[in-house]
Amino acid sequence: MTKWMQWTLTAVCALTLAGPLSAAKAPTARNRQVVQQKRIGQGVKSGALTKPEAVRLERNSARIHRSIVKDRHDQGVFTPRERAQAQRKLNRQSGAIARQKHDGQSR
16 A cells, blocks of 8 residues: 555545544534523423423424524525524523523522
8 A cells, every 4th residue: 555545544534533523512503402401491390490481481492493494494405694593593592591590580
């Protein structure tokens, strides 16, 4: 095997292994939604969220989910602009969860 072939094989292996690792670092919209659902559930269980607060947060989560699904299927591609918009919505939802969990209200 020539040096060039060894180098190429090494580069291909490195890129193959690095691809999944870099993808695992970036949270997807779906992963963030799952984490936020768990946060809402934990807030209800601990009493940090009242029932109306939890319902409101769940309703907004469903709205965000429908928006993401629609964006993914409208042209078959989830564009960078749509991804950024989804991340902004999820950021706002995350802040809303934190505010509601720490607002001093309980069951």
